[in-house]
Amino acid sequence: LAKTTQPISMDSYEGQEVNITCSHNNIATNDYITWYQQFPSQGPRFIIQGYKTKVTNEVASLFIPADRKSSTLSLPRVSLSDTAVYYCLVGDMGNAGNMLTFGGGTRLMVKP
């Protein structure tokens, strides 16, 4: 079972780029890396997913080095509304019996 480690909290200012790194040393071959965002009293929401190298979508980029033992979520030009908890999740969505585990999450505070 892949365990993840993330910083507990981060502060940033509006307009800055934010990079949140997640460590997952025992990631398995079939595991994908997925990031979720959660606002208070709401369920987490999917941000981005990747297997290796770099993935980019309209809201974020995900950088995964060749050894896949870590990953970095990059949020360009954050705004106040990006203040949330960000979770790194590692697992195989399609593997019967796989237990997906959320780490402690990173609480991002964006200041004006």
Place this chain on the structure above:
Amino acid sequence: KAGVTQTPRYLIKTRGQQVTLSCSPISGHRSVSWYQQTPGQGLQFLFEYFSETQRNKGNFPGRFSGRQFSNSRSEMNVSTLELGDSALYLCASSLAVQPTGELFFGEGSRLTVL
């Protein structure tokens, strides 16, 4: 396309009572998983169901149970409630038939045990 629906959204129970929470997944999703979220422990996996079968269970006592129906709707039950069971209970559904994909979460059921 309707999202994941959880009912009830809020409920208050007293110690010793039992509670049943319901989750209706996104149409076509056969996997439903449940999570407990508390300020101290974060998001913890309870169990996951796929085609009416429990595929995995987290580290929770037997007071926590669940089931999935043939239409993929799921329920979880907590018996003999304790104060520490106060939490936000989240349900997520997914296609879960391929390595990639995402979990779609409901807004949760907030349980308060007095």
